[in-house]
Amino acid sequence: MQAFLNQLPVGLSIAAVLLLIALGLTFTFGQMGVINMAHGEFIMAGAYTAYLLQAVVGTAAVPVALPVAFLVAGAMGWLLERLAIRRFYGRPLDTLLLTWGVSLVLQQLARDLFGAPNVQVVAPGWLSGGLPLFGTQIPYARLFILALAVGCVLAIWAYLARSSQGRRMQAVMQNRRLAAIGGINTGRVDQLTFFIGSGLAGIAGVALTLIGPVGPALGTYYIVDAFLVVVCGGLGRLGGAVLAAFGLGLLSSYAEFWTNASLAKVIVFAVIIAFLQIRPQGLFVLRSRALT
């Protein structure tokens, strides 16, 4: 029981990071059908943003970096969409190769700029220590990550449900051709979606600096799991992404705790394969009379 409780904050914070990463992916993948392998490098960019800001603002780097990393990673995503991806719409395999190439280039760029060894971002003092609970301690850093993910989900939900831009985004996601015929500039919506999705990856990168070192290959550890979350949750579905991220995050961290890292991966993949046999469309599906 004690071991179970000790592992819980680890699992929850991994899930929260996965959720932040998958949120962005579920929109770029769900809305535009783009498999963006470079999404992981936007995480890395967010983490290095915090590292660079550390030289300026010291231990306040993490909170300061959150909005900055959102803008930096968002701008990188926007540029990628403008310069490359938009020329490859409707060609998923080509986009996959293209973004994979971009991902490798960005990793090498990080190696050249910051060096191959990992670097460390020092967390602010108020994030050290933890909340005592049932004889164990929940580190504040992990609680902070969890709160961050919850905040981002709520913000995205409000954006989609309440703002006119969000409504436009939903319309394009549900029926791109009809949106264009209705007078919506789908190209501009795509740009904004890419900006926001990539920006969220940047925020996830800042969160990751709280639980580990920062290296050029940071994104590659998370990108596959994030795609699994998107597929299990159902494309473009906020609720599905939340459930799948927590299911996957908790499962993998407990499996890792009770067995070892490689066996845990086997268990996670086995569970996902079994799950997709039963529900190939993911947890949540767009279901309506119009689609049946």
Added chain:
Amino acid sequence: MLSVRGLESGYGRARVLFGVSLDVEPGQLVCVMGRNGVGKTTLLNTIMGVIPATAGTVTFEGRDVTRLKPHERVRLGMGYVPQGHETFPQLSVLGNLLVTLEASPHRDESAIDEALEIFPRLKPLLKRRAGFLSGGQQQQLAIARALVTRPKLLILDEPTEGIQPSIILEIEEAIERLHTSGLAVLLVEQYVDLALRMADRFLILDAGHVVHSGSADELRGEEVHRLLAV
């Protein structure tokens, strides 16, 4: 108002339209007829820019729009209701209307009330998800969604296809009302009698060519029925 000259288009190598020309004058209701697969929907899609024209021109209010994107044509005042009563299924009925209103140049919310005036059946459904409406209600929503952009020309592709008869009547009345209020309409319709009741002018497509065109009176001739018979 709308002038199409020598329009050609198709899908990949398969050419569908061969030099189609047509005119819609202000306030006129022009009906495009023809059997299945002769290119009616392709014609409307090409006029709206959903499919690129490979030759010919589309002129709207004296402006060449042949190379404009669909959303740019909507902003100029062309409203298009495609076949198959499509909606944004996860948005509410009101959301469906707001999303095109917000993309329109005028952004005047009273346009929603005007559209609901035409389709009062939608009023109690505003909060309902569009995907859960019946086919007929979805078609009314689809037309209302085009109306909130305050189009000068309304392009309708088989608005009564696959709709329950009671609502067909309502949709027909709504089109009639819009037409008499001075809106120009370009309509694709399979039902000859419906077309006869409403159209000022008509043209008949066959295998991507205009094979017959004229005023509604001429439509009553034998020749026309031969061309439309399946």
